[in-house]
Amino acid sequence: MTKRDRLNADDIAxxxxxLTGWSLSADGSAIEKTYHFPSFVEAFGFMSQSALAAExxxxxxxxxxxxxxxxxxxxxxxxxxxxxxxxxxxxxxxAAASHARA
Amino acid sequence: MTKRDRLNADDIAxxxxxLTGWSLSADGSAIEKTYHFPSFVEAFGFMSQSALAAExxxxxxxxxxxxxxxxxxxxxxxxxxxxxxxxxxxxxxxAAASHARA
Numbered sequence: 614m615t616k617r618d619r620l621n622a623d624d625i626a627x628x629x630x631x632l633t634g635w636s637l638s639a640d641g642s643a644i645e646k647t648y649h650f651p652s653f654v655e656a657f658g659f660m661s662q663s664a665l666a667a668e669x670x671x672x673x674x675x676x677x678x679x680x681x682x683x684x685x686x687x688x689x690x691x692x693x694x695x696x697x698x699x700x701x702x703x704x705x706x707x708a709a710a711s712h713a714r715a
Numbered sequence: 716m717t718k719r720d721r722l723n724a725d726d727i728a729x730x731x732x733x734l735t736g737w738s739l740s741a742d743g744s745a746i747e748k749t750y751h752f753p754s755f756v757e758a759f760g761f762m763s764q765s766a767l768a769a770e771x772x773x774x775x776x777x778x779x780x781x782x783x784x785x786x787x788x789x790x791x792x793x794x795x796x797x798x799x800x801x802x803x804x805x806x807x808x809x810a811a812a813s814h815a816r817a
Contacts, residue, residue: 653775657766664759673755679777 616701619694628700635703637695643688644695644703648710650681655713659683662709663702670705672698718803721796730802737805739797745790746797746805750812752783761785761808761815768807774800776808 620628625644629635635646650656656678667673675686685706687699722730727746731737737748752758758780769775777788787808789801 653766653770657763657770660766661759661763664755664762668755668759673782675779675781677777677779680775 616697617689617692618696619689619692620696620700625695625700628695628697628703632700632703632707638686638688642694643686644699645684645686646703646706648683648685650683650710650713653680656681656683659706659709659713662712663706666705666709667702670698670702672702674702674706718799719791719794720798721791721794722798722802727797727802730797730799730805734802734805734809740788740790744796745788746801747786747788748805748808750785750787752785752812752815755782757815758783758785761811764811764814765804765808768811769804772800772804772807774804776804 622641625637629637629644635644638645648656648659650659660676660678660683663674672689677684687702688694689696689698724743727739731739731746737746740747750758750761752761762778762780762785765776774791779786789804790796791798791800
């Protein structure tokens with residue numbers, strides 16, 4: 614099993630248990646979280662740090678930003694579902710969010 | 716009339732004539748454009764330069780990014796429509812996009 618193989622529901626649930634505020638999408642094909650920051654500056658700081666992590670992982674988010682809010686969806690298109698890469702990027706984004714708020 | 720007053724349809728049309736690829740949203744309350752770049756690096760480079768311009772203008776975009784694509788919507792919530800600020804930010808984003816591709 615590689616990082617790009619689709620995880621089953623149990624593995625995803627186990628991964629999500631370590632990630633505060635992340636949940637499985639309605640159709641089960643992605644994990645998602647909405648972040649709120651004090652202002653645009655912190656929101657974009659979070660996005661910048663996440664972008665570097667994404668590029669390093671060679672795995673990128675789908676995300677929407679308006680002012681202090683960032684909606685993130687992570688999925689692995691080639692696997693048509695959630696993989697270890699999505700969980701890894703989510704963990705990096707959690708770290709980025711805590712730095713952006715610090 | 717200030718930069719935060721809603722523009723009428725003629726003024727918006729005039730502004731859009733100077734902006735390649737931008738169009739009025741279906742409900743007339745925003746202007747929008749979808750950008751495509753060679754990869755995530757250029758897309759996020761564009762977003763970074765646009766974010767600095769937005770912060771300087773104190774006027775921020777609504778935008779969605781997935782890999783090399785960025786969907787941008789500009790509107791002025793307080794005016795419930797398109798203002799000179801939206802046209803100004805769109806012009807900055809056009810400059811950012813041309814730098815990101817250079």
